[in-house]
Amino acid sequence: MDLSCFKAYDLRGRVPDQLNPILAEKIGRAYVEVTGAKKVIVGYDIRLSSPDIAEALSSGLMAAGADVFDIGLCGTEQVYFATSHYKMDGGIMVTASHNPKDHNGMKMVGPESRPISSDNGLNDIRDRVLEPFADAPEQGRYEALEVMSAYIDHLLGYVDAGSLSPLTIVCNAGNGGAGLVIDELEQHLPFEFVKVHHQPDGHFPNGVPNPILPENRAATADAVIEQGAAMGIAWDGDYDRCFFFDENGRFIEGYYIVGLLADQFLRKTGGGKVIHDPRLTWNTLDLVKAAGGEAIESKTGHAFIKQRMRDEDAVYGGEMSAHHYFRDFAYCDSGMIPWLLIAERLCQSGEPFSSLIDARIEAYPASGEINRTIDDPPKVIAAIEAKYSVGAKNVSHVDGVSIEFDNWRFNLRMSNTEPVVRLNVESRADIPLMEEKTKELLAEMDRLNQEG
Template sequence: MDLSCFKAYDLRGRVPDQLNPALAERIGRAYVEITGAKRVIVGYDIRLSSPDIAEALSSGLMAAGADVFDIGLCGTEMVYFATSHYGMDGGIMVTASHNPKDHNGMKMVGPESRPISSDNGLNDIRNRVPEPFADAPEQGRYEPLEVMSAYIDHLLGYVDATALKPMTLVVNAGNGGAGLVIDELEQHLPFEFVKVHHEPDGHFPNGVPNPILPENRSATADAVIAQGAAMGIAWDGDYDRCFFFDENGRFIEGYYIVGLLADQFLRKTGGGKVIHDPRLTWNTLDLVAAAGGQAIESKTGHAFIKQRMRDEDAAYGGEMSAHHYFRDFAYCDSGMIPWLLVAERLCQSGQTLSSLIDARIDAYPASGEINRTIADPPKVIAAIEAKYGVGANKVSHVDGVSIEFDDWRFNLRMSNTEPVVRLNVESRADIPLMEAKTEELLAEMERLNG
């Protein structure tokens, strides 16, 4: 049995050879046996294979004795919301996010929407799948569950409706699921939405929804300029990540959005803790301190960030990869809450998005994440640390290695999922220095790689 769809954090694979309804049915049975869940939320994304896989998954869950609450076509965050909001034992989202259109997968959570990954149950589920199963003495029941209205109410609770003013926003769902939510929110907000690639379509007529790829950004950027919009927002397929464009159509690096959201959230809460990843940090540290908060560094990756947020009871957590996490959202990531907060900030401040961001880019220019394929990543990272660690102000190993000097710093880490090394460099208000150090490090990596 091919179980290669089981990854570190979730399941992803090609349909039908790596994931199909027959395997999904067995995964449902194994999930119940390993977790003991009795009431499980099931939702699915816009992929053409998703309804069949979700139906088979539900059959397996019920055969093993669990009640299935089917929330239908949705985004990943709606499974997180429904699982915690309705006090369920777990939830499973059928999605492959931004993978190619012939792929599918699953994201699993337990009670309170705590992530299930390879170190807390996912490997056990994988190992149970090939073994024989017996039906539970009593079959679980099936119940459709309408979640959208409660979810929309929850989203609107993050912003002060009286502060919102009319403005034009470009929204690009990438033919994923985000458009369905925008249509619901539209009835409650004073904004005019210019909708690009809006209709859910699993054929992905405009390419796979992944705005992190530069070639996928022009549709949003061009519409912002053409419509004179205040900003543009684009999502990936299951809309747990959102990406921003300023009023000039410029794509904004996720790092600067983390700082903006941390600042906006701490203004509301009057302080509190913010979790961030170690790749780029100075801008976030600066803004969090100025807003009376406490910044805490965590290893990159949603399972690590969510656990650290629970441990610290943090109000907000952000990764430069465009994942944003909220305490009142079961410590989970949402692609809808961030843009609502940014829109609220534009209305309250009367500033443009570029003016809010430009000052931060000037203060802490960054390289953005640069990936290089390296034959022996641990060897190269160790050699870089040996060379640059001498005379550094600080060397940290929260995730890979982070090395800081007075006026510049960098993080170098291995990917969790592929044979690449990821580099991020930033400086204090010195673009030429940041660029020179980036070139220098890349040349050194190249030399070490032979």
């Protein structure tokens, strides 16, 4: 049996050769045997193969003795929400997020929506799939569970309704599932939504929803300009990540959104801890300190950030890859809470989105993440570290290597999920310096790679 769909954090693979209903049924059985779960939330995304895979998964869960609470078509964060809100033993979302349309996958959590990844059960589930199964003495039961209304109430709890005023907002669901939530939220908010690629459609007539790809941004940016909107939002297919455009249709780097959300959250809580990743940091450190909070660096990746947030009881965590985590959301990531907070900030400040961001980009210009395919990543990273650590103010290994000087810094790390090296460079209010150092580092990486 091909088990290549089991990855470090979740399951993803091509349907039907790497993931299909037969395997899904076995995964359901193995999940119960490994975790001991008795009550499990199951949800699925808009992909054409998702209902069949979710049904087979549910059959396996019930055959192993677990009760299945089916929340139907939803986003990943609704599985997180339902698992923690209804105090279930676990949850499984059938989704392949932004992978090609002939792919599918699963994201698994345990009690309190704690992630299940390769270091805490996912590999055990994979290994268990290969062994024979016997039915549980008592089959689990099936129940359809309506979670949308409780979820919408929860989302609205993050903003002060009295401070909201009319705004025009472009929202691009990319034919994923986000549009269903916008339609529900719309009834409670004074905003006018301009809906782009709004209908859920697993055929993905406008391409797979992945707004991090520059070629996928034009539809949102153009609509913002045409409609004179205050901002644009675009989501990936299972809407656990959201991406922002200002009133000029400019795509905002995720790094600056982390700082803005940290600031907005700390204003509400009057302080607290904020977790951030080590790739780009100075803007976040600056804003968190000014708002009376404490910034804490964590290794990149949702399993690491969620665990660190629990350890520190942090109010908010942000990654520049557009994952935003909230203590009151079971420390999980949401693609809906961030834009609500930013819309609230626009209403409260009366300033255009661009003015909230421009000052931050000027203070801390950044390269954005640049990926390079490198034959021997550890060797290249070690050589760069040896060269640049001479005379550096600080060298850190929280994730890859971060090297800091008085007026610029960079982070170089191996991807957790693909065979590339990722570079991020930033400076203090000096765009030419940031650009010069970015070019210099990329040239050095190319040279080292060619040397082999």
